[in-house]
Amino acid sequence: MSAELTFAPTAVRRTGVAAWLAARPTAREGLLLGLALALIACLPVLVAKYPQMVDYPAHLARYYVMLERADNAFLQRYYEFDWKWSGNLGADLLVQPLAALFGLETAGRIISGLVPLLTALGILAAEWSLRRRIGLGSLLALCFVWSPGLILGFLNFGLAQAAALFAFAAWVRLEGKAWRPLLFMPVGIAVWIMHVSGWGMLGILVFGYEWSRHKGISAFLAPWPLFLPFLALVGGDHPGSLPSYGPNVWIFKWAIWKQAMRDGVVWLDHASLMLVGAVLFFSLLLRRIDGRLGWAAVILLLGSILMPRHIFGGDLADARMIYSGLLVGCLALSWQVPRWLFWVAPALFLARISVTTENWERGSAETERLLAALDHLPQGARVANLVVTNGAVWGYNAQEHIGGYAVLHRNVLINAHFAVPGIHMIRLKQGGPNFRDPSQRMLWRPGKPIDLSNWAPAKDMDWLWYVGPREPDALPAGAVVVYRAPGTLVARLAKVPGDS
Secondary structure, three states: OEOOEEOOOOOOOOOHHHHHHHOOOOHHHHHHHHHHHHHHOOHHHHHOOOOOOOOHHHHHHHHHHHHHHHHOHHHHHHEEEOOOOOOOOHHHHHHHHHHHHHOHHHHHHHHHHHHHHHHHHHHHHHHHHHHOOOOHHHHHHHHHOOOHHHHHOOHHHHHHHHHHHHHHHHHHHOOOOOOHHHHHHHHHHHHHHHOHHHHHHHHHHHHHHHHHHOOOHHHHHOOHHHOOHHHHHHHOOOOOOOOEOOOOHHHHHHHHHHOOOOOOOHHHHHHHHHHHHHHHHHHHHOOOEEHHHHHHHHHHHHHHHHOOOEEOOEOOHHHHHHHHHHHHHHHOEOEEOOHHHHHHOOHHHHHHHHHHHHHHHHHHHHHHHHHHHHHHOOOOOEEEEEEEEEOOOOOOOOOOOOOHHHHHHHOOEEOOOOOOOOOOOEEEOOOOOOOOOOOOEEEEOOOOOOEOOOOHHHOOOOEEEEEOOOOOOEOOOOOEEEEEEOOEEEEEOOOOOOOO
């Protein structure tokens, strides 16, 4: 792996515009373009009243229970909240002061916008610290700001990944400072608290950087200031969180690689991945990979094959390594390109962010329309929520956890959280054995029935809130529909307490 290589100079003499286009962009020019693109990365959040991250409403509901349970009788009746320090608290900590200042839903939007902005700025900081310029690597790496991880709503991981990029930039800039190890002891703890996967990424970045410079035992020892969280991992209590690969391991591994740039347009996502893969492959063959980042990219990408899907109670641990590995791999590109190619390079990012922005604007309007159903649920209701996802559609269904909004606006008991005992801080106190959480998602394909007559979560609940591409073929026995609109209905279930 090389440190820095450029295009060979041409023998043809250029003048005027041709010479300007053939010259290398200035450092100032690259920095200004990078900063402009970082701001553009926030565009989806700016156009959407309701962030369209799949897990976002469930996170918002958890924050609401965390912040309001002490003064809310309904929340006290339905939920327990066991606060504990862990390696998965980035947004949970940040939301508390922001909610006090702006209100919870605005705080959630702010955090949703901060993650892509900070990730993009972290990318720029990492390249600037190594090369004192912004080049092709950063411009391609920006395509992974809106990775499937962020679209799914991995806010804590997103904050930790951004922090890891900034911390790595600081590690490089503080080379030779005697106090760098002391500084990075709390830095490592802070990144771990945001999310354990971001902390792992930081350790790999530091190791890869040191290995490229000093291949030996010193590279393994260099990240020692980041080791303190190992004490929590080894000595901490992790009930119910044994690592697991899940079923059909190799089919799943192939799927997450194939979907490494999944968003909303199948041909664009596949073409984007093939283009990035081709650039990385040929750059490796031509020795245009900067080893200071390249080794970390290799470790992350190969590690995704060995990493279990589930670890420390989280899902898609292996997929996160793919997203981060491709981001770092792009950052490792050491081409110095002419100005014309430098200004063409952001086209892929701009095309993809346009699709994401359009999806968010349209999806937010749909969320707002669906939330009209909440007017027909009483305060403190016990609700079984079902969201049908069309498995034949390539993009993600951002409404899968829409039931979380019912907690904010109606203080309900609902099955749309992440509330697995021993893993999550929020726990359900009611619901019975049929009311597992989360259990609100039904994967469906056109031509198959949507039969809710024996749907288990509805058996002990008082209300049903259904969201799907068409009406169910059958409802639970005795259900009475009180509200119906395209794609949604609210039904009162049989045996409502106090009903005559």
